[in-house]
Amino acid sequence: MAALYDVAAIGNAIVDVLASADDAFLKAEQLDKGSMRLIDEARANDLYSRMASGVEASGGSAANTIAGVASLGGRARFVGKVATDTLGKVFTHDIRAIGAHFDTQPLTASPATGRCLINVTPDGERTMCTFLGAAVRLTPSDVTPAIADAEILYLEGYLFDPEEARAAFAKAAATARAASRTIALSLSDAFVVERHRAALLAFIDAEVDLLFANEAEVCALFQTDFEAAVAAARGRVKIAAVTRGPRGSVVVANGANIKVAAEPVVRVVDTTGAGDQYAAGFMIGLASGRPLQDCGRLGSIAAAEVISHFGPRPQTRLKDLAAAKGF
């Protein structure tokens, strides 16, 4: 049955605080460059007090992907939990303003809306410390039958941490499966993979058609090197799309590896959201029936836009950008 949406995503509803930092700051704060770490509210306030002047922008990995899907002209729906505070209102405004459907009930009690403190170093790398707050309070009751009304269900690996959210994933996957939808999962982070490898593999085997991962994540998942990990992914899901930063991506499907080049970028300003936008482009390609090579290229085009400026979501209409490149 034709779906109302191209992509429905479930993920952490988060507002990003982006600030510039140097390597010495990361060292002083004992942060590993490029990593994502979960922190509590006290540590968030403490770290924030020492961070540089920032910019607040709606973020969240799958929510960024949904912004990309909408920017590419796709019909998108997002499920995630905010609180009824200022940042929650900002998140809600922004995701609706980009044209996505978002009607998850906000949390009226504490904790506050989640936020991700992102220190961006001059090399464009982002180091993230996330206070999940309300985001982690997503429960199966937030997943309604409407979740099946999208060609692709996209799940953010970060939500494998909280048990209730993982249960929400299971409910969403079962609902989508019953409607013969494509189920996609992003591994999100190598540490998520380390924490939940067995559960992730079981979920992938049972439910996942399309797996998104970067090099570190796919290697962590299969506890091996890149080539072997890609080979392992080939036997596990219908399609795997593995991103490799400036080296582009590898799409694995039907027993073959398709190499996709990265789109050239004049200057990498901030890599926040690169993987999220790659997934957006890829899924829009898939939902519109394009060959996998083109899906990967659309992913590369979307990723190139978001890393060329500060901030986690596209600032140029990706649909126009893609059209200018022949799509």
Next chain:
Amino acid sequence: MAALYDVAAIGNAIVDVLASADDAFLKAEQLDKGSMRLIDEARANDLYSRMASGVEASGGSAANTIAGVASLGGRARFVGKVATDTLGKVFTHDIRAIGAHFDTQPLTASPATGRCLINVTPDGERTMCTFLGAAVRLTPSDVTPAIADAEILYLEGYLFDPEEARAAFAKAAATARAASRTIALSLSDAFVVERHRAALLAFIDAEVDLLFANEAEVCALFQTDFEAAVAAARGRVKIAAVTRGPRGSVVVANGANIKVAAEPVVRVVDTTGAGDQYAAGFMIGLASGRPLQDCGRLGSIAAAEVISHFGPRPQTRLKDLAAAKGF
């Protein structure tokens, strides 16, 4: 006596919400492109509900200037009123994080921290609707004797609207005058000038050494054309610096007009904060005893940086940028 600070500024403490818009949106909302309009909280919520996905960033005209002063390596102090809410905390964090001193007591009751809804059109022009909120509750008691501890006192013309804030200006000017400091005023907006022309002229005659204005503002002040307005300014203040967008600026002092070219910009993305940064560069030049031509050039360099990206404050360290250009 040598001062602890280069610049102490009094202005509206505001958080900006920046979003892209097209001309049709401005028309539908009955907004004049490039203008600043005061709105109440209900209208702010209403307009926000129809604006595109945004980015939140600390703003406020004089506060942006202080950010520029600090970015240029200057010692800066800011006086302005926020509330004890999320946006107030963001504003406070950001201005302290850039290295400025800020200790104005926040408002513990309503109204909320002020915010400026900025719709940026593809031509880089910004159209602003400001809910002043707590900013307008600045009173003379917020101005302490420490205000005189800066070489230059910088006053934001927008604060001529509320009576209490205007009284705070008078107190600050008297305090600075007694310490033989330079007193600078930015006219802020042609509509501010229209509303308060007589009071502004009286204040300029009594207290102002250094006047910042753009073309529209100086013409509104003297109710005449550009050449005549510049001539009028010449007889009124020691120094007037009048900005003309891409046509650069004219610095009027000692009976002469000094023309300063605009700094070339590859692409104008968002003109928000151009005048604020010009003032920052100019005052840092003045505080370090440079010739007026160089003061203007430093203003142009700072303005060029801020209009080349989205957002009201510098994203590159202006001190390094100026050094690369021979300063």
